[in-house]
Amino acid sequence: MKYYILFGPPGAGKGTQATAMVEKYNLHHISTGELLRKEIAAGSELGLKAKSLIDAGALVPDEVVEGMIESEFKSIKDVDGFLLDGFPRTTLQAEALDRILAKSSESVTAVVSIMIPDEMIKERIRHRASIEGRADDAKEETIDNRIRTYHDKTEPLVAYYTEKGKYHEIDGTGTIEQVRQSIFDTMDKF
Ligand code: AP5
Ligand code: MG
Numbered sequence: 001m002k003y004y005i006l007f008g009p010p011g012a013g014k015g016t017q018a019t020a021m022v023e024k025y026n027l028h029h030i031s032t033g034e035l036l037r038k039e040i041a042a043g044s045e046l047g048l049k050a051k052s053l054i055d056a057g058a059l060v061p062d063e064v065v066e067g068m069i070e071s072e073f074k075s076i077k078d079v080d081g082f083l084l085d086g087f088p089r090t091t092l093q094a095e096a097l098d099r100i101l102a103k104s105s106e107s108v109t110a111v112v113s114i115m116i117p118d119e120m121i122k123e124r125i126r127h128r129a130s131i132e133g134r135a136d137d138a139k140e141e142t143i144d145n146r147i148r149t150y151h152d153k154t155e156p157l158v159a160y161y162t163e164k165g166k167y168h169e170i171d172g173t174g175t176i177e178q179v180r181q182s183i184f185d186t187m188d189k190f
Contacts, residue, residue: 001079001081001082001106002027002080002082002109003081003082003084003101003106003107003108003109004021004025004027004082004083004084004108004110004111004190005084005087005110005111005112006018006021006085006086006112006114007111007113007114007157007158008113008114008115009116009118009121009147009150009154010125010143010146011120011124011125011128012116012124013116013124013172013176014031014085015031015034016176017114017176017179017180017183018031018083021183021187022083024187025080025083026079026081027079027080027082028072028076028082028083029082030068030069030072030084030085031085032065032068032069032084032085032086032087032089033054033086034085035068036060036065036068037054037134040054046064051135054136055135055136055142056145057143057145057146057148057149058149059090059149059153062090062092062096065089066096066100069087069100084097088157089153089154089157090153090154091160094157094160094161108166109166109190110166110186110187110190111157111167111168112168112183113158113167113168113169113170114179114183115169115171115172116172120172120173121143122143122147125137168186170183170186
């Protein structure tokens with residue numbers, strides 16, 4: 001099994017690129033953000049707890065998303081691997097992922113990181129707000145907090161995976177097609 005991490009700040013294009021990646025490499029896409037939004041839409045207890053944190057641009061507790069990931073790994077079988085979008089997002093989550101994979105003698109294959117500057121994050125999210133209506137895209141304050149949370153809690157993972165020789169950065173500022181091609185060029189090596 002391959003275990004790819006699709007990394008990048010909010011609005012970098014993770015969800016956009018994931019569709020083509022899962023198709024080309026026969027992967028199962030796991031977006032913790034999408035799983036959480038489904039819980040909110042279903043009105044579950046977990047969804048209710050997650051909503052206020054997501055709407056504030058904060059992270060939900062590590063244990064919550066770790067549990068989601070582990071249960072997806074267990075339930076999906078018929079693929080060549082997994083594409084983790086938006087997970088891990090903290091050093092503790094990355095360590096938990098290593099432990100979860102080690103139980104079945106597996107490890108992270110590669111981290112594909114789509115990188116864009118902060119100003120472009122805002123442009124992209126403003127654009128998406130007009131189309132998708134995601135609650136956490138609606139307010140400037142929430143977007144600023146998501147960017148801050150990314151730099152404080154998630155960016156340290158660049159060093160974490162670079163040290164392990166697993167970090168591969170893609171310039172995310174080009175067109176959707178250009179970014180897709182750069183991702184494929186990188187993934188073809190694994
Ligand atoms: P999540 O859903 O993961 O949101 P995110 O990381 O903020 O990322 P986005 O989904 O906003 O961006 P994206 O990179 O997918 O961009 P997209 O492809 O849509 O998480 C939401 C919340 O859930 C978090 O804030 C947190 O509270 C919680 N959460 C989730 N995971 C968690 C975890 N592991 N731990 C704790 N909490 C967690 O593209 C954006 C827009 O740009 C689109 O309109 C798209 O069409 C456009 N676009 C994309 N690429 C291009 C391009 N190359 N050129 C022009 N436009 C482009
Ligand atoms: Mg997304």
